[in-house]
Amino acid sequence: MRISLKPFFLSIMVLLILFPFVYLLWLSLSADWSFPQVMPDYFGLKNWKALLISETGLLRSFFQSVIISVSVGFTATLSGFVISRNIAYHPKKNTLTLLSYFPYIISPVVFGACLSYFFLKLGIFGQMTGVIVAQFMISFPYALIFFNSFWGEKTKNMEDLVSTLGGNRLSSFTKVLLPLAKGMLLVCFFQTFLISWFEYGLTSVIGVGKVQTLTIKVFLFIREANYFYGALSSCLLILPPLVLMYINKKYVFNKLT
Amino acid sequence: MFLEIQYINKSFGKEQIVKDLNFSLAPHKTLSILGKSGCGKTSMLKIIGGLLKADSGNIILDGNDISELEAEKRNIVYLYQEDLLFPHLNVFENIAFGLRIKKQKEAHIQSKVKEMLELLELEDQGQKMPHQLSGGQRQRVSFGRAIIINPALLLLDEPFGSLDAGTRQRMQQLFKDIAHKFKITSLFVTHDLKEAILMGDEIAFMQSGKLKLYKNKEEFIADPSTGVQNEIGFWENLIPKGQNII
Numbered sequence: 349m350r351i352s353l354k355p356f357f358l359s360i361m362v363l364l365i366l367f368p369f370v371y372l373l374w375l376s377l378s379a380d381w382s383f384p385q386v387m388p389d390y391f392g393l394k395n396w397k398a399l400l401i402s403e404t405g406l407l408r409s410f411f412q413s414v415i416i417s418v419s420v421g422f423t424a425t426l427s428g429f430v431i432s433r434n435i436a437y438h439p440k441k442n443t444l445t446l447l448s449y450f451p452y453i454i455s456p457v458v459f460g461a462c463l464s465y466f467f468l469k470l471g472i473f474g475q476m477t478g479v480i481v482a483q484f485m486i487s488f489p490y491a492l493i494f495f496n497s498f499w500g501e502k503t504k505n506m507e508d509l510v511s512t513l514g515g516n517r518l519s520s521f522t523k524v525l526l527p528l529a530k531g532m533l534l535v536c537f538f539q540t541f542l543i544s545w546f547e548y549g550l551t552s553v554i555g556v557g558k559v560q561t562l563t564i565k566v567f568l569f570i571r572e573a574n575y576f577y578g579a580l581s582s583c584l585l586i587l588p589p590l591v592l593m594y595i596n597k598k599y600v601f602n603k604l605t
Numbered sequence: 606m607f608l609e610i611q612y613i614n615k616s617f618g619k620e621q622i623v624k625d626l627n628f629s630l631a632p633h634k635t636l637s638i639l640g641k642s643g644c645g646k647t648s649m650l651k652i653i654g655g656l657l658k659a660d661s662g663n664i665i666l667d668g669n670d671i672s673e674l675e676a677e678k679r680n681i682v683y684l685y686q687e688d689l690l691f692p693h694l695n696v697f698e699n700i701a702f703g704l705r706i707k708k709q710k711e712a713h714i715q716s717k718v719k720e721m722l723e724l725l726e727l728e729d730q731g732q733k734m735p736h737q738l739s740g741g742q743r744q745r746v747s748f749g750r751a752i753i754i755n756p757a758l759l760l761l762d763e764p765f766g767s768l769d770a771g772t773r774q775r776m777q778q779l780f781k782d783i784a785h786k787f788k789i790t791s792l793f794v795t796h797d798l799k800e801a802i803l804m805g806d807e808i809a810f811m812q813s814g815k816l817k818l819y820k821n822k823e824e825f826i827a828d829p830s831t832g833v834q835n836e837i838g839f840w841e842n843l844i845p846k847g848q849n850i851i
Contacts, residue, residue, distance in 0.1 A: 505685055508656045511676040512683045513703040513754060523706070527693040 369586070375579030395580045404577060406565060410584050413545065413562040416476065417588075420483045421541035425533055428491020428540075430521075435492060436499030445496060448489040456486065460553030467554060474558040482554040483547050487540040494536050498529055534600050538592045545588060607632035607790055608758060613662030615648055622648045624814040626662065630807070633788040637805025638816070639795060639831060645814040646794045650760045653792070654683040666757055682756040686766040688747040690735035696746050697722070697731040703754035721749045724783070741772040745779065752787055759784075759791040765800070777803060798836055802826075 376395055381388030399406050435444045451459060463482060464473060472478035503525070510520040526533070548563050555564065562585050569578035606629035613626035622645045630636050640646040651657035653664055655676030663672045671679050682703075690699050698705075700721055704714045722728045725745040735743060744764065751759060764780075765773040777800065784791060793804045801808060808825045809818045819825040826833045 502687070502689070505687065506689055506691070508651075508654075508676070508683065509685070509689050510706075512654055512656070512679075512681060513706060513750070514677050514680075515706045516677055519706055523702075524691055528691075530693075 372579045372582050375575055376583050379576055395576050405560065406581055406584065409560050409562045409565045412476065416480055416483065416561060417541045417544040419480050420487050420544035421537045424484055424487035424491045424540040425537045428488055428536065429495050429529065429533060432492045432495035433499055436496060448492045451486045451489050456549035457553055460550040464553060473554065474556040476559050478554050479551050479559045482550050483544045486550065487543045490543060491536050491540055495532065498532055531600050538596055541592065542589055606630060607667055609665040610653065611663040613652055613659045615652060615659050622814050623652065626816055628809065628816060628818050630790060632790050634806040635784060635791045635793050635804060636807045636809060637793045637795065637801040638809045638811055639798065639801040640811035641796055644811045646811050647762055650683060650762050650792060650794060654681050654760050655679045656683065680757040681760060682751040683760045684747060684751055684762065684764050686763045688743040690743055690746055692735055695731065696727060696733050699735065699746050700749045700753055702750055707754065717753055721753050725749050740768055741776060744768065744776055748780065748783065752783060759789050761791060761793045763795055798833060
């Protein structure tokens, strides 16, 4: 009888994928765990309870990150949708599309350093507004590129049809274009939210330690060798992407396929 | 005349697409325009519909100069070869679209759309989504959506081009019936000889941006540039002289 090794390898693969997540959760529940101890001295909810203590600032960072990422995702998606239309119908479409890639050809830290002078002049350096504007500047081109495929001859004909039926530009957007692009808008919002959520380089330069997003916090804890809080903040960090992935699969992906 | 087109010209770069376009059309009449692809007929329709700006010339509709008016204020509906039904709206809402844009009362919308659905023989299809309809049904919905707002002028850009022969024939008859019932004034662009002769009260031929209007269908048939003579010759050569088809 031939034994199939497929289930064995499959189980190994699943374990390897799940291990970092399980280990992070384990670490976040642990304290006083030093070499060569096999198990931690403490295992419980102590770290998670510390979330509520203002000292760690984790809860504050979490909500600050949510506000920043939702703002960036929302503004980049909506403005990207509207402006990508102008680019798509512009005679110099190819040049403008090429320019959209500009923020991605230089490192976010260098990009942040270039921007810092202007942000300082505008008085938004080290402010949450400054971080939102800076992150918008890298999410917005993504949205422009993302929506490029939406605009084509058929969409243009539909817009023209709406106007000959008596509709103006606003009704064309609200009654036809936005409902048509609903799925794409949601996906773009998720993507730009995630770009902002995991952004580190630009945020650390523009935020100058005053704006501590969750991603910044994770690095701070790791630098301090506080692995338990680091693991805890990492657990918080992957929570919104997991929720978004679930919503994406349930409400968007299933409808698109 | 109800529609008067005066010296319309349009160029894209160095290429002149529409040259000295001049014609007029009486109310409730259909002008068939025959032309090959790229002859400028779509540009001409788009200029009349306000979707493309002419370089020069005037458009007079029912005594008013509409040359500078925006498309949404012209009350001219442009119908494409593609039905362009809005995929997120059902049949009822697709037909009601123009009425909702014009903010008509709900009771009026309900009665007008139901009436239109009956006329288009789509009374059972109101709640269906566009992807659930056949090509002919979709084109009928597209007609209904255009006609329900009572446009002053209907522009049809090869509307039956994507339909099979049988459906095309039924749609041609349906359009003639609807045009008669609603007293529609229209420009019907096609590259199909037979369709051009069948659909128009008047007939014109467009070539390289120039439009030639014929006094009657006999003159159109007699003109060698329209291709009718070639067509007749083809069928005559196919059937040996003195032999009946059946």
